[in-house]
Amino acid sequence: xxxxxxxxxxxxxxxxxxxxxxxxxxxxxxxxxxxxxxxxxxxxxxxxxxxxxxxxxxxxxxxxxxxxxxxxxxxxxxxxxxxxxxxxxxxxxxxxxxxxxxxxxxxxxxxxxxxxxxxxxxxxxxxxxxxxxxxxxxxxxxxxxxxxxxxxxxxxxxxxxxxxxxxxxxxxxxxxxxxxxxxxxxxxxxxxxxxxxxxxxxxxxxxxxxxxxxxxxxxxxxxxxxxxxxxxxxxxxxxxxxxxxx
Amino acid sequence: xxxxxxxxxxxxxxxxxxxxxxxxxxxxxxxxxxxxxxxxxxxxxxxxxxxxxxxxxxxxxxxxxxxxxxxxxxxxxxxxxxxxxxxxxxxxxxxxxxxxxxxxxxxxx
Numbered sequence: 534x535x536x537x538x539x540x541x542x543x544x545x546x547x548x549x550x551x552x553x554x555x556x557x558x559x560x561x562x563x564x565x566x567x568x569x570x571x572x573x574x575x576x577x578x579x580x581x582x583x584x585x586x587x588x589x590x591x592x593x594x595x596x597x598x599x600x601x602x603x604x605x606x607x608x609x610x611x612x613x614x615x616x617x618x619x620x621x622x623x624x625x626x627x628x629x630x631x632x633x634x635x636x637x638x639x640x641x642x643x644x645x646x647x648x649x650x651x652x653x654x655x656x657x658x659x660x661x662x663x664x665x666x667x668x669x670x671x672x673x674x675x676x677x678x679x680x681x682x683x684x685x686x687x688x689x690x691x692x693x694x695x696x697x698x699x700x701x702x703x704x705x706x707x708x709x710x711x712x713x714x715x716x717x718x719x720x721x722x723x724x725x726x727x728x729x730x731x732x733x734x735x736x737x738x739x740x741x742x743x744x745x746x747x748x749x750x751x752x753x754x755x756x757x758x759x760x761x762x763x764x765x766x767x768x769x770x771x772x773x774x775x776x777x778x779x
Numbered sequence: 780x781x782x783x784x785x786x787x788x789x790x791x792x793x794x795x796x797x798x799x800x801x802x803x804x805x806x807x808x809x810x811x812x813x814x815x816x817x818x819x820x821x822x823x824x825x826x827x828x829x830x831x832x833x834x835x836x837x838x839x840x841x842x843x844x845x846x847x848x849x850x851x852x853x854x855x856x857x858x859x860x861x862x863x864x865x866x867x868x869x870x871x872x873x874x875x876x877x878x879x880x881x882x883x884x885x886x887x888x
Contacts (some may be wrong), residue, residue: 543835549843617857625856626882635861658850665814667826667843691810695859715811717863721851724858735854742843762801763845770811771848779806779855779862 542667553662554750556655565684565728567652568646569676571717572683574609576673578618579656581607586756589625597627612657613639614649621653626776643696644727651731657739682730689727699726713746720729721779743768806832807841813844 539604560576563569582588585605586670591597597620606615617636620628660670666745688703699708703717725731740746744764748756757764772779797872800809807828830838862870 543830543839545839546836549839571819588787621853621857625853627858628856629797630859631833633857650854652849653857654854657853658846661814662842663844664822665810665826665837666847667823675805683783717872720863721855724854724860726811737849739851757840758834759807759840760802763803763807763841766801766804767807767841767844770808770847771815771845772852773877773879773882774812775849775852775856776814776858776877776882777852777856779854779860 545593545666552738553659557659557671557674559734560652560655562677563679563681564648564652565682565730566642566648568592568681569679571610572648572652573673573676574607575614575618575652576656578607578610578615579622580652580660581605582622585619585623588619591627592624597624609613611641613641614643617646620652621650622657625768630695647696647725648730649732649733651725651728654735656737658742662742678753684716685728686726686729692718692723693720694722694724695723696727698723699729716750803829803832810838810841811845814842827830 560572561569562572564572565574569753575628582604587600587602587604590600590602596598603677604612604615604619605726606612606619610618613636614726616639633646633677636646641649660723662740684707686699686703686708687705688708689697689699692698692700699711700723701712707727708729711726712722722732725735736746743749759767762768806825810825810829813822816822826838829841861867
């Protein structure tokens with residue numbers, strides 16, 4: 534069991550504990566567009582968003598744009614980044630393309646946007662599971678020195694999302710391993726492919742905290758302590774609570 | 780339908796706690812709702828009930844799935860991805876029955 538779960542009141546699968554430890558340590562490393570310190574700051578702001586008065590008010594409103602104000606932030610990141618973190622963390626069911634365009638128009642690049650969304654998603658996955666099993670939230674990782682790689686895949690082009698994405702036929706050598714061979718590539722995998730490392734990082738966690746790609750539709754056996762049907766029921770109920778069609 | 784079996788999917792949208800055919804569906808749904816909610820006592824009860832009814836390992840795996848989909852939903856909504864064409868066709872009937880097309884990110888303004 535990894536250090537993250539040394540005090541866990543219940544047994545956490547070794548592969549799951551290891552995947553979550555990998556995901557957590559990667560947050561502290563230089564990314565593709567943010568450095569390690571900025572990535573940890575995004576993780577910290579993700580947690581802080583839950584106590585933001587503006588977000589609480591917007592969550593309760595019929596339309597989030599009906600309530601104006603300033604986010605309660607830790608004061609480390611630019612306001613446009615704080616807006617993305619808080620909205621994605623606290624009110625994903627009201628995100629719209631119009632809102633996304635406004636964030637980009639305010640100066641945040643699409644690449645920085647995707648890496649920010651990915652870090653928020655990592656923190657949400659790890660913290661929500663910790664809450665579920667009754668663990669304290671893990672302390673934020675220490676930032677590591679180094680520069681972002683600033684790698685933009687040459688094959689990205691407009692697809693079905695608000696941001697450009699990579700089709701499996703457009704992968705370069707640098708993009709190998711981004712998608713799973715032997716099955717069709719779901720849009721959720723393409724969604725963050727403007728920053729390929731974030732696809733690799735997030736789906737490493739997906740494979741252990743949910744199921745590996747080739748196990749998702751393999752009904753000939755069960756891979757977890759709960760069945761495929763039980764897993765999909767949980768997933769569907771969570772998505773309905775989050776008002777997410779996908 | 781999973782593996783040629785039919786299930787009552789009204790549990791997905793909270794119409795019922797019993798997804799006919801899925802063992803312990805009520806406990807699983809209560810657990811998911813409690814994890815995403817804010818009532819700590821309710822969560823403790825849901826956690827204990829699930830662990831006792833199935834196993835402690837099931838609690839860890841269920842918590843993992845709830846956490847992961849709480850994150851995946853955010854990736855989907857923050858990037859505006861549509862459902863794949865084949866899933867759109869395959870899910871048309873139960874999307875209509877459950878009235879979940881209202882959650883379509885493409886229809887938001």
